[in-house]
Each structure stands twice: as structure tokens, then as C-alpha cells.
Amino acid sequence: xxxxxxxxxxxxxxxxxxxxxxxxxxxxxxxxxxxxxxxxxxxxxxxxxxxxxxxxxxxxxxxxxxxxxxxxxxxxxxxxxxxxxxxxxxxxxxxxxxxxxxxxxxxxxxxxxx
Amino acid sequence: xxxxxxxxxxxxxxxxxxxxxxxxxxxxxxxxxxxxxxxxxxxxxxxxxxxxxxxxxxxxxxxxxxxxxxxxxxxxxxxxxxxxxxxxxxxxxxxxxxxxxxxxxxxxxxx
Numbered sequence: 001x002x003x004x005x006x007x008x009x010x011x012x013x014x015x016x017x018x019x020x021x022x023x024x025x026x027x028x029x030x031x032x033x034x035x036x037x038x039x040x041x042x043x044x045x046x047x048x049x050x051x052x053x054x055x056x057x058x059x060x061x062x063x064x065x066x067x068x069x070x071x072x073x074x075x076x077x078x079x080x081x082x083x084x085x086x087x088x089x090x091x092x093x094x095x096x097x098x099x100x101x102x103x104x105x106x107x108x109x110x111x112x113x114x
Numbered sequence: 115x116x117x118x119x120x121x122x123x124x125x126x127x128x129x130x131x132x133x134x135x136x137x138x139x140x141x142x143x144x145x146x147x148x149x150x151x152x153x154x155x156x157x158x159x160x161x162x163x164x165x166x167x168x169x170x171x172x173x174x175x176x177x178x179x180x181x182x183x184x185x186x187x188x189x190x191x192x193x194x195x196x197x198x199x200x201x202x203x204x205x206x207x208x209x210x211x212x213x214x215x216x217x218x219x220x221x222x223x224x225x
Contacts, residue, residue, distance in 0.1 A: 004157075033212065042203060042217040043158065056212055058115075091157055093213075100146045100209040105157040 003027065004094050004107035005074075013082050013113050021077040022111045023093030030077045033066060033093045033103060043091065049075060049099065059062075082113045116141040117205050120216025128224050135219045137204035138186045144206040145185050147180060148213070152201045162189070194223045197219050 013019050014094035025032050031050045035043040045059040049069035060067065064082075069075040079086055089110045093103040117140040127133050139147075145166040150158035164171045164178045164187065171178050175194075180187040191198055201220050208214040 006157075035215075040132075043215040045212055045214060049214045061213060100207055101211060102148060102163060103213060104148070104158060107157045 002090060002100070004104050004106035006092050006109050008109060009107060011109055011111050013111065015083060015113055016081050019069035019079040019086070019111055019113075020081050021079075021090050021092075021111070023092030023094075023106060024052065024074040025057040025092075026096075026104055029096050029104075031095040031098040031101075031103075032069050033095070034075075034077050035091045037089045037091060037108075039088075046077075048088075048098075055098075079111075082111075084113050087111055087113045116144060116206055116208070116211055118204060118214050120204050120219060122219060123217065124220045124222075126222045126224065127194050129194060129196060133189075133191045133198070133221055133223075134161040135189045135202055135221070136186060137188070137205070137212055137216050138184075139183065139206040141206070141208060141211060142185065143194075143208040143210065145209065146213075147178070148205050149178060149189050150203045150205065150215075151215075152203065152218075154200075158203060158209075177219050185189045191221075196223050196225050199223045 005024040022077045034046040047067045048056040055108040064080045066078045077111045089108045091108045120137045148163035152158045177190040201218045203215040205213045
């Protein structure tokens with residue numbers, strides 16, 4: 001999974017603040033996925049983006065959560081007005097092909113809401 | 115949508131023994147089945163994958179088998195080593211659906 005860069009690695013936010021998580025895909029990859037992982041649990045799909053387009057956001061809560069993948073720059077997962085239940089590890093994966101193809105993960109951002 | 119189930123949730127083996135992890139999927143359109151290894155504090159690492167036009171694939175001590183009729187696929191690790199200890203995830207996806215993961219198997223290899 002070398003090449004998918006996520007930052008920050010750790011993020012602490014107070015309740016009500018905004019969290020911004022960044023993901024730079026591997027070179028040449030135009031497909032990005034975001035997953036959420038609670039401790040001792042599996043990876044839950046949140047959103048799938050291609051450059052400048054949201055393809056599938058069915059796993060993302062409709063309120064407070066948003067994602068983008070602009071033409072230039074990293075993909076951003078934004079969580080507004082964070083609550084304690086948002087505390088989790090958020091992983092980004094990039095793919096050269098998208099659905100039905102291989103995907104490579106970053107090291108994740110561990111969000112703690114205090 | 116796709117539903118992936120994974121068993122067992124925990125697996126403990128003696129060093130040198132084999133380990134087998136099994137997954138089932140629900141969407142007959144799924145055509146890509148990767149396996150990931152996740153070590154503590156790290157992101158999932160792709161270790162092997164298989165496509166629906168292949169029944170078995172091997173890479174050194176790791177092999178994956180796929181039974182499309184029964185909709186199940188398995189990960190086989192032979193000659194296990196302590197460094198194989200990690201959480202392993204199976205996943206399934208198709209050309210029309212995003213990757214969905216099993217709940218994970220925590221493998222412990224005792225020296």
C-alpha cells in the first residue's frame with residue numbers, strides 16, 4: 001500500500017468542531033474509496049469517488065459528512081460538528097480501475113473526538 | 115447489495131501449521147475477490163486476489179480458492195510463521211458494486 005498518503009495520521013477534535021481528512025491516491029489512480037473502521041471491527045464502505053465526481057455515497061451519513069475529489073489535489077473527507085460516535089479510523093483506498101479492480105489502502109487517520 | 119460473511123472470527127495455530135479462512139458472498143455478479151492483511155495500527159495490505167474466471171491462485175505460502183457455484187472463497191496459509199499474525203479480511207466486488215468486506219479473522223500464530 002505504499003503510495004496512498006493519508007494525513008493527518010492522528011486527529012483530535014472537540015465535540016462540535018470540524019474534521020478534515022486528506023487522501024492522496026497512488027500516482028495514476030483516479031478512483032478513491034473511503035472506509036470507516038471501529039476498534040475490533042471490519043471496514044465499512046462510506047463513499048466512492050472519481051476525479052470531480054461522487055459515484056456512490058450510499059455508505060456515508062447524509063448529515064455532517066461530505067467528500068470530494070477535486071481535479072487537482074487530494075480527496076477530502078469532511079465531518080462537521082463531530083460527535084463522540086465519529087471516533088474511528090478512517091481509511092482511504094485508491095484504484096487504477098475502480099469497481100471490480102484492485103485497491104490499495106493508506107495507513108489511515110485515527111480520529112478521536114473528546 | 116453485496117453481503118460478505120467471514121469465518122472464523124479468531125484462529126490460533128501453532129507455528130508451521132496451516133491456517134484456513136473462509137468467506138461467502140451473496141451477489142452472483144461479484145467477480146473480484148481480494149484478501150487483505152491488517153497489522154495493528156496499520157492500513158490493510160493487499161496480499162492476494164482472485165477473479166471469477168479462475169478457481170485457484172497461489173503465491174508462495176498463500177493460496178486462494180474460489181467456488182463460484184457455492185459462492186464461497188477461502189484463504190490458505192501454509193507453514194505459518196509468527197509474522198503471519200494479523201487480522202485478515204476478505205472482500206468482494208463487481209463491475210457495478212463497490213468492494214464490501216467480511217468482518218475479519220484475527221490469526222494468531224504461536225511460536
